[in-house]
Amino acid sequence: MGVTIKDVAKAAGVSTATVSRVLNNSNLITPQTTEKVRNAMRELGYFPNNIARSFANQNTYIIALVVDIEEPTAFNNPYFYQIQYGIEKYICPKGYYLMIVNENTLNHNGTAFSKLFFEKRVDGLILPVSLLHKNLVKKMEEQKFPFVIIGEPENSYDTNWIDINNKMAGEISTTHLIENQYKRIAFVSGSRKDLFNKNRLDGYLTALAKHGFQPNPDLIKEGGFSKEDGYSIMNEFFKQNNPPDGIVFTDNLVAFGALSAIKEHGIKIPDDIGLVSFDNFPVAELSDPQITTVDIDLLDLGIQAASMLLKEIQLPSTTKQQSLLSVRLIKRGTSKRSQR
Amino acid sequence: MGVTIKDVAKAAGVSTATVSRVLNNSNLITPQTTEKVRNAMRELGYFPNNIARSFANQNTYIIALVVDIEEPTAFNNPYFYQIQYGIEKYICPKGYYLMIVNENTLNHNGTAFSKLFFEKRVDGLILPVSLLHKNLVKKMEEQKFPFVIIGEPENSYDTNWIDINNKMAGEISTTHLIENQYKRIAFVSGSRKDLFNKNRLDGYLTALAKHGFQPNPDLIKEGGFSKEDGYSIMNEFFKQNNPPDGIVFTDNLVAFGALSAIKEHGIKIPDDIGLVSFDNFPVAELSDPQITTVDIDLLDLGIQAASMLLKEIQLPSTTKQQSLLSVRLIKRGTSKRSQR
DNA sequence: ACTTTTTATGCAACCGGTTACATTAATCTA
DNA sequence: TAGATTAATGTAACCGGTTGCATAAAAAGT
Structure with missing residues (x-):
């Protein structure tokens, strides 16, 4: 139905491997060949099937932000919203997408989001410290699955985390x-x-x-x-x-x-x-x-968390990253005493 | 590395097809066989690889909400946030996940989000009327790609849409x-x-x-x-x-x-x-x-939009759905005249 | 000019499920 | 009880890319 890499290969008179290499900007390919392939793609209106790509290299280019918001308080509190915005802003130019999961709509045992990890739906997770569970953390670490915690955890956890100071x-x-x-x-x-x-x-x-x-x-x-x-x-x-x-x-x-x-x-x-x-x-x-x-600065918190996670995804390391963000005071009317 | 369907098949002494059928609750399988397979899964700690599943049946079980929020105003306005919450709440129990894309962080030509469609990254889109573009709509309709517009479009568009009244x-x-x-x-x-x-x-x-x-x-x-x-x-x-x-x-x-x-x-x-x-x-x-x-009721707007989209995904139809949601007045202090 | 090295491309296996079709086992019919 | 029908399971092709290895072509070395 859709145009596949095979169609492009045939039209350009090359193999699918070559087309794939062009797609991935391999530096093996001649400029002329690249040109031919690019033209074929354009003419056929080809777009790589992302599902197939993910399948071949076993990653999704998706990360998830897990939140736990309760309905009544959800909208008074832009906490996660700002963080989310920061994450999106950081990862999007790097070719990653953001998935949002609210643990509370899954309402199982408080680790329903872990399906994302088990089923390999995402390449990494950002989750609030409130959703930390010992067993799950152990499993994720065993499999070297990248994740970042928002909020400082009890010191029994040695994980990537970020919080405001x-x-x-x-x-x-x-x-x-x-x-x-x-x-x-x-x-x-x-x-x-x-x-x-x-x-x-x-x-x-x-x-x-x-x-x-x-x-x-x-x-x-x-x-x-x-x-x-x-x-x-x-x-x-x-x-x-x-x-x-x-x-x-x-x-x-x-x-x-x-x-x-x-x-x-x-x-x-x-x-x-x-x-x-x-x-x-x-x-x-x-x-x-x-x-x-x-x-x-929750926007920045989101950005830093995302940066931490992508680092972990792109070059996994055994030493964990931790970060405390500075805060500043905005002086307004409730504390400016005229004199005394 | 991970446990695959083959491992389960071998352990249970059946074929991969049978395991797959158990996974998908096919009604062909005997209770005894199902039992055997389930046990094998449990023992091996098997989780289906979702990427592979998506690949086999060419859908992702992900829908995207596209927003266009500017940084300075983003947090004064919980508009999209509430809608997002409603969408998530509706789709999650149905096995779908929500991806969030902010068109403004992509900052190309205002249709950068369309990559999601071209690359088949998602099964459907919910997008604000402000991001409607004639050409793109045409392409999506040609390919019968499901999408729902939030906000009433000019009447030159015959699409699925939902808005408050x-x-x-x-x-x-x-x-x-x-x-x-x-x-x-x-x-x-x-x-x-x-x-x-x-x-x-x-x-x-x-x-x-x-x-x-x-x-x-x-x-x-x-x-x-x-x-x-x-x-x-x-x-x-x-x-x-x-x-x-x-x-x-x-x-x-x-x-x-x-x-x-x-x-x-x-x-x-x-x-x-x-x-x-x-x-x-x-x-x-x-x-x-x-x-x-x-x-x-933006929560409801999100729910209705999601419901509209999933309907379209699950049984595509040529007649478009449109919906105007009622609103109600909450009487507070700025309009309660004592008398006159 | 002929080997050796480097560079560019092709071949084909592979990722892990799904499913059409084939086959076997079980049940029904007369 | 043989033959027809139905139910349960197996075989293998397929989804659309990626990539190790083989090979061909070009460049370099002697």
Whole structure:
């Protein structure tokens, strides 16, 4: 039905091997022959059948990004979207394509995505640390199957991984508040079962220590993802007899909710209280005042992850790559104290 | 290196054909034989090589979603992200995988994605109407290659397509303002070169006509995507000697910017002016007051598009499928007048 | 001019499944 | 129970490229 390499070979008066070599820019072929073959291809409207190509050399030129997003929260959080965009941007000019798999739509045992590996559907995987499973990792390493983890894994894993520098993020945001003369600085994060939240807290504590502040357990809270959570956490703080005058939030939406609570109490931002948040998602610019945030460059994270993976695919190595990306603070209205 | 069908055949004492039939759940095979083969597979840790499978039957079980997102705007707009999520959700349980291609990272002639089709890398395509090109469409139709367009194309195209009902969206949003006793209702949309904006305007005009309102050219504006655009457009309205008291925006962010301008003028929302926007993106809930929006169900759009495509892949038909999805209004703070 | 080396091309096996067709085993019919 | 029909399995060609090895052609060496 389609035009095959045989048709081209016949039309150009050469063998299929020669046509194949032209396709692959082998440097064995004479310019004249190349020319002949190219012409034949053009005349016949030939395109190489990619499935056959993959079959012959046992690779697909596809890599997959595995995500685990839940429906309700999916669209508030552009996390994977930005990473995805970065990956695509990097691999596409190199002739690779990106496949997206959401583990949650497969809903088996949390390793359904591993079919991609077992069935050789892709040449490599990028997956979030939350989907790491000991057995699967062992199998992939045995077969030298390339994969890169997004997020720092527990140190029992020696794999390729990449993450933003969460400790640094915790430290610079806290330091920023300290430098703006806030004195009682609180820290509100997601679950500290997650290593990245532990690291963020670590950064917060480091900053306090460096400036001679004592950490105060009352000012360290855990849990919360939503605007509503932020609202109620803030109100809990207000019930304390000595509430914080500065808060580091590790989530934009939580900060957004806290903002409402603060306004309701008639407390001035940033004069009476300073706020810093993480993840410079678009919402951070929409509040009034705009939220000071740690900007994590997820586009770059995607690019770096992809680069790491392609390196592994193209020249497999036994030493694993690891990378921590710097973050920077974007100073906005919630932390710029007029004076004091 | 890997375990192949031959190994399984030998271990089970049957032919490769039988193993293949077991793999494909052919109903020719005896339960006993099936059992034998399954056991052999299990013992050997066999997984079918998917590349070989694809090669044998010339399909990939992959479909691609082609997008065209520009970097700066990419993350404000979860448009494709939600659609993508819907597609993935639909196709995954049916054994298909999703590939994502961003035309803008390929940056050739706007049809770089067509390689996917020519090289048979995927079984079908879902692409936005903005990427439609006459010649390419002709070629794809000649070869009966399945594809679905997101967005209503100009009527010179007879293809499978799906869109939200933009006229309905324009009409219900306008009607809602009319019913809330707003009298001078403006309409602010993106470029009217795009059919969907024409349709939205059409809906607006229809609603006005149904309620005996005369359209007023001063109240119909075009252009703008950002918060800043919304801010300046709103200020232009305020310069008019008879500004609107109700506005339909076709973009969340534009409405967000307009909101700031309105507040600065000390005008009360929703008592003095009512706002409705399109696209119920997460930001709509973050403003104060929250923005009344037309909710377009992009998750469903993705699901429907995928369903359309798989239908086309599984049983090709000559009659094209078209679908307009209903929209609904989510009433929030910017349009709930206390009384009048 | 004749061997030796290098370069360009062809031959054919191979990648791992699928499936049309052939063959054998099982079941049915009279 | 032989003969016809149906069900289960096997044989081998095929999908469309790639590539090791053989060979032919060209270039270099003596």
